[in-house]
Amino acid sequence: MSPIALSLTLIFVLIPLLLSRTLNLGLEKDTLIATVRSIVQLFAVGYILKFVFDSDSYIYILMMIALMIFAAVHNASKKGKAIPGISWKITATIIAVEVLTQGILLGFGIVPATAQYIIPISGMVVGNSMVLSILFLNRFTSEMETHRNRTELILSLGGTPKQAVHTQLTDAIKASTIPTIESQKTMGLVQLPGMMSGQIIAGADPVQAVQFQLLILFLLLTTAVVSSILLGFLSYPSLFNERMQLIRQSND
């Protein structure tokens, strides 16, 4: 893409800005911040990736992945403040999912062990795991709040914390993974996935683009389900103390 063509894409930023101004929507400031941030962040990542690809060093690859995980944990932790030690639990979840998926991809030789494959795929896995963690935490904390009396009922009948949160936990795991599964059902019919579209625009063979997209879809399925389950089982024990009492009880 020529610099002039790239500059012309800013028309797509001007349209919402003008509409927001005309209709007094108050979106100008956020739109401008989002535009500037995306330009700076993407170019920075582009140059960093170029450097990492050229150097072809595993240390830089690991540093890139660590940076992605750090940013993802920082973002997702905000949603789980009610759960003690949530940052470490999300970190452990994302690292486990990354190790599992990369282990299968590289172990079976599905993709070559080069920065060109490892970094973009890691980005998708870590990003997806972060979104799933946020969805799960939102749902789980609201389930626990709504069904507090059910939790208390099971405990009062002599149940363990695991038994007391079982329904809330499985409901939250299901609810957070359903969007991933549902979106896969309409994939290719309603929308062409971003990565596949990008490859086709860049001149790749559409069938090869589809093959890579399938790889990513299946990968994200594992990422979604494993992230929710792992985070769920790491999170619920923190809601109870050693006397099997719900922490932060409400009383009359």
Next chain:
Amino acid sequence: MTTYEPAIHFKDVRYSIDGNPIIGPITGSFPAGQITTLVGPSGAGKTTVLKLCNGLLSPDAGEILVEGRPIGSLEPTALRRKVGMALQDAPMVNGSVYDNLALPLRLRKKELSETDAVSWLEDVGLPADYLHKKATELSGGQRQKVSIARTLVNHSDILLMDEITSALDRGSKREIESLITRINEKYGTTIIWITHNLEQAISIGDFTWVLVAGELVETGESRILEKPADERVRRFVKGELQ
């Protein structure tokens, strides 16, 4: 005057949330095999006392003895089976009446036979054909009866009742009252019952604890409510404290 062994004894028990005292210091006993009612204005700490009794909460200070043993020495799940609790709004788990009755045993990976389930239902005055009814289809009074039967499945020695009749009509209230009296007489179960209804406290309770602002201001045989010694209890009985 007959003296009774304490089923549960509180010794200088305090409980607070984020530094705000909720109850205490409280010292007193719930006599074994008797019905003790727990009365007091809203926010007096009555539910907190019940939750301390079955270990859903732990005191910040003081000691609670259950049948003479420190509560902390009892394993939490065993304690909660020994000291059962029927919650105010009688929450039901999804499924049938049978699923709810079987719940305490399923938590221990055991099953409840249909014959036993019917016998528990009949014990609380519900016909056998209710067994496969959906729990969501029950009326308030029927839910409370199922909730009580579900607590009985654990063969608890001590039963805690948290305002179980407050939302019921007069007929259902009378039925639950005679049910609790029957359970107390049939199994010798110690009953600790929170009620807002002073008439009920006097007619059903052998003993009474009166709590005001987290303090145990009067305790003794239920007739103390007829001629209270403490000024705050007098005001509460007159309806001046809600």
